[in-house]
Amino acid sequence: MxxxxxxxxxxxxxxxxxxxxxxxxxxxxxxxxxxxxxxxxxxxxxxxxxxxxxxxxxxxxxxxxxxxxxYASVLTDRARELAILAVAAHWGSAFEREAHEAVGRACGLTETEMAALRSGTEPDLPDPAEAATLRTARTLTAAGRLTDEEYAEAVRVLGERALFELTTLVGYYGLLALQLRVFAGEEPPAPATETNEERQGT
Structure with a gap:
């Protein structure tokens, strides 16, 4: 970079x-x-x-x-860092990932959980609020919206204040990732390449 x-x-x-x-x-x-x-x-x-x-x-x-x-959100430290790392993975921001993996370790995120966040797979999150936070953050980064059903579920589990703070967090860290691309020269992740089998439809 x-x-x-x-x-x-x-x-x-x-x-x-x-x-x-x-x-x-x-x-x-x-x-x-x-x-x-x-x-x-x-x-x-x-x-x-x-x-x-x-x-x-x-x-x-x-x-x-x-x-x-x-520092003034009702989201727990772990839930917050799960969401930030989901945004970092979506944008492919190396700075955000490295910085907030360090914060995540201090908050109790495991290496297995952070590996799942990097790869976009589902970490095992028994806490319903953490699972809902990550699910909602990933939906917001991918789709830029919540369906009525997704909104109702997020409010049921997290509450309206936490959902407002979560949407603000997703927007804020997406903005930082954009500014890192512009002013620090961070490169977006390379698009996935198809395998021979995928190109042949097998």
């Missing part, structure tokens, strides 16, 4: 950019043990956070949405 947007050192930031920087590095993301570093060795923001400095008003609002869906 070739980085297109050069990172800014903390000393190069103007005051509006510095406010965004402080909100990211000094807010809830920085509290307690960090599963992945927010900055490089010289203090430049990593991943999608770097591009947020281009427009401090938009960047400040965007990082606040991200902070809310991660």
């Amino acid at each position: 070739g980085v297109r947007l050069a990172g800014l050192l903390p000393g190069e930031l103007d005051e509006p950019q510095a406010e965004v920087y402080r909100a990211i590095t000094g807010g809830p993301r920085a509290a307690g043990p960090q599963a992945f570093p927010l900055t490089d060795e010289e203090g430049r923001l990593r991943g999608p956070f770097n591009a947020m400095l281009l427009s401090p008003p938009v960047g400040q609002a965007l990082q606040a949405v991200g902070s809310a869906v991660r």
Whole structure:
């Protein structure tokens, strides 16, 4: 992955950019043990956070949405990370996957569960809320909507607030994945190739 947007050192930031920087590095993301570093060795923001400095008003609002869906949601930590990793797999975002697999391990996701998330297969999730969260997140990324039946089931298991927060989360991490493609040069996953048997209809 070739980085297109050069990172800014903390000393190069103007005051509006510095406010965004402080909100990211000094807010809830920085509290307690960090599963992945927010900055490089010289203090430049990593991943999608770097591009947020281009427009401090938009960047400040965007990082606040991200902070809310991660730290002020009724979704459990495991359910949240299941959903984020489903979005990362859909978009083929290496940064999101690596960062949130690290967070997922800290939240108790197993390597088997994360392997299933990477491959798009079904992990064994005995918790109904976790299973509904993952199912709904995958439906939203694939179809961009819920049928009436899917909506009713998600509300029955999760509740309306959690479903609202989940749809916001799916949109937020999809947006970050898009920005990583544009500003960090992340490549989308290669399309699956047909086997000889599939091409021959066997």
